[in-house]
Amino acid sequence: MTVDPQVIIVGSGPAGVSAAWPLVRAGVRVLMLDAATGPVAASPAAESAAAFRADPERWRYQFGGDLAGLAAGGDRSPKFATPLARSVGADYAEALGLQTRGFFAAGALARGGLSTLWGALAAEPPVSDLAEFPGGAAGMRPCFDAVRARIGVPEPTAAAITSEAARRVFARLQGRIAVEPAPNAVLDAPRDGRLACAHTGLCLWGCSRRAIYDAADELPLLRRFATFAYRPGHRVTRLYADGDRHGLEVEAGGARLTFRAGTVLLAAGTIATAALALPRLGLAGRPAPLLTNPAAATAFVVPGLIGAALPDQSFSLGQLFYRLPVEESGIPPWAAAGVLYGGDALPLELIASRLPLSRPVALRLARALAPALVMATCYLPGGFSRNRITVGEGSVSIEGETPPATRRRLRDAVRDLTRAIVPAALPLPGATSILEPGADAHYAGVLPMGGAGPFSSGDLGEIGKGLHVVDGAGLPSLSSTHPTLTIMANATRIGERVAGRVGGTA
Numbered sequence: 283m284t285v286d287p288q289v290i291i292v293g294s295g296p297a298g299v300s301a302a303w304p305l306v307r308a309g310v311r312v313l314m315l316d317a318a319t320g321p322v323a324a325s326p327a328a329e330s331a332a333a334f335r336a337d338p339e340r341w342r343y344q345f346g347g348d349l350a351g352l353a354a355g356g357d358r359s360p361k362f363a364t365p366l367a368r369s370v371g372a373d374y375a376e377a378l379g380l381q382t383r384g385f386f387a388a389g390a391l392a393r394g395g396l397s398t399l400w401g402a403l404a405a406e407p408p409v410s411d412l413a414e415f416p417g418g419a420a421g422m423r424p425c426f427d428a429v430r431a432r433i434g435v436p437e438p439t440a441a442a443i444t445s446e447a448a449r450r451v452f453a454r455l456q457g458r459i460a461v462e463p464a465p466n467a468v469l470d471a472p473r474d475g476r477l478a479c480a481h482t483g484l485c486l487w488g489c490s491r492r493a494i495y496d497a498a499d500e501l502p503l504l505r506r507f508a509t510f511a512y513r514p515g516h517r518v519t520r521l522y523a524d525g526d527r528h529g530l531e532v533e534a535g536g537a538r539l540t541f542r543a544g545t546v547l548l549a550a551g552t553i554a555t556a557a558l559a560l561p562r563l564g565l566a567g568r569p570a571p572l573l574t575n576p577a578a579a580t581a582f583v584v585p586g587l588i589g590a591a592l593p594d595q596s597f598s599l600g601q602l603f604y605r606l607p608v609e610e611s612g613i614p615p616w617a618a619a620g621v622l623y624g625g626d627a628l629p630l631e632l633i634a635s636r637l638p639l640s641r642p643v644a645l646r647l648a649r650a651l652a653p654a655l656v657m658a659t660c661y662l663p664g665g666f667s668r669n670r671i672t673v674g675e676g677s678v679s680i681e682g683e684t685p686p687a688t689r690r691r692l693r694d695a696v697r698d699l700t701r702a703i704v705p706a707a708l709p710l711p712g713a714t715s716i717l718e719p720g721a722d723a724h725y726a727g728v729l730p731m732g733g734a735g736p737f738s739s740g741d742l743g744e745i746g747k748g749l750h751v752v753d754g755a756g757l758p759s760l761s762s763t764h765p766t767l768t769i770m771a772n773a774t775r776i777g778e779r780v781a782g783r784v785g786g787t788a
């Protein structure tokens with residue numbers, strides 16, 4: 283492609299590639315700039331969970347050669363302890379000049395962004411949670427279908443539940459709460475060079491079969507279009523007006539470059555997009571709201587499975603997805619939502635590190651507990667979060683807080699989930715924790731579409747003529763349902779409309 287793009291997309295994560303597809307299909311000249319630098323950590327390639335457990339070198343994959351992963355636990359997804367997570371997140375805080383107080387900010391300057399390590403739970407939120415979206419749920423519906431068809435989200439069936447403990451919990455929950463086998467963006471049949479899931483249980487460390495959707499896997503497909511160009515190692519540091527076009531200052535391998543285009547789509551991930559957009563709007567130094575899903579984690583044990591054999595085939599992403607509707611006086615009805623995971627695919631070291639026992643005893647107990655364990659997350663809608671992001675000169679600061687009423691709602695939701703699960707499984711004493719704001723890694727709503735006030739964006743996430751926010755930053759609300767499918771559907775919607783405006787010239 284010539285160096286005269288009609289549209290520049292910043293970022294190659296789920297939002298960036300979703301916006302790109304309708305544009306390149308319409309023949310629009312697209313340049314994707316991505317801060318991604320080196321390769322990400324390699325994924326283990328064992329034939330089965332049992333083979334991986336027997337591999338004397340597995341600790342390198344699990345925790346890194348320096349064992350740094352063992353220290354990276356805390357009340358966060360075990361994914362953050364993996365060498366993969368540490369490799370994709372390495373330069374993020376430094377590049378943004380990021381400072382946080384009471385907030386955990388995950389980010390990835392990587393091909394595919396955070397989808398290199400996401401949990402792949404790809405559920406569509408209830409219609410009521412899309413009411414504030416431009417065009418409402420009806421406007422979004424075809425885009426959800428298009429994204430699912432593109433990335434591969436098989437129809438969830440009970441046969442996909444690999445953990446016996448999760449299977450028993452599913453049997454108990456059916457008819458009591460809204461629960462289904464987890465809708466995961468994980469292939470059950472090969473497509474586009476990716477292989478079907480073989481249930482090796484190694485999902486936490488990255489899938490060597492590429493069965494788990496990762497936006498990076500779409501880049502070679504997009505690059506087949508003559509009108510699409512991808513430049514990794516190009517970090518956008520500033521946006522400016524350049525006549526009737528948009529200018530982008532870019533740092534690339536120590537050099538300072540500039541790019542220009544009439545249309546720019548910001549898909550750098552909510553926090554990095556805010557870092558670029560707020561100064562461009564003259565809003566540097568002004569604290570803006572940043573939505574996250576207040577979250578809790580808990581664990582259950584199925585007594586009859588304690589000491590059972592660990593399975594050969596397993597799966598460490600979500601097994602079940604549930605919703606708990608809540609009626610509360612004074613506010614509209616809302617729902618908590620979350621995922622149930624089997625413990626049989628988790629590293630025993632991670633379970634043992636949470637037991638208040640000596641290491642050899644804790645490891646033996648972890649081995650006995652693993653097949654019986656079911657872990658649960660519980661998310662509340664973003665409206666119950668209270669975080670602020672402030673962008674300064676080369677700096678981003680985020681402050682997070684979980685208000686007492688939000689803590690109470692989280693505890694109540696975990697209590698209701700527990701009541702529904704017992705006696706199929708029993709709560710593990712002391713296992714419930716309320717996560718630090720941001721630990722969910724579901725960031726949204728800094729420049730909400732269709733809102734009013736200085737921080738809002740237009741129906742197409744537009745914050746200036748031809749300058750669009752297409753990632754989570756533009757969401758007008760954050761459902762308790764995991765956000766990425768919604769982010770991708772919305773980016774697709776905006777990409778389609780922008781393609782109509784810009785028109786292809788190929």
Ligand SMILES: Cc1cc2nc3c(=O)[nH]c(=O)nc-3n(C[C@H](O)[C@H](O)[C@H](O)COP(=O)(O)OP(=O)(O)OC[C@H]3O[C@@H](n4cnc5c(N)ncnc54)[C@H](O)[C@@H]3O)c2cc1C
Pocket residue numbers: 292293294295296297298315316317318359361362388389390391392393394395396397399400401402403404516517518519549550551552554555722723724725753754764765766767769
């Ligand atoms: C452990 C974990 C588990 C998760 N599980 C789930 C789940 O199960 N379901 C779900 O829905 N969501 C999940 N998420 C959230 C999900 O990963 C994000 O919502 C999603 O990746 C956001 O996509 P994005 O394209 O907006 O941004 P990102 O994925 O953050 O991608 C941003 C892109 O922009 C690039 N970039 C950043 N700054 C610049 C810059 N200045 N210049 C140029 N390029 C730049 C990056 O290199 C990257 O390519 C999870 C996240 C984590 C961390």
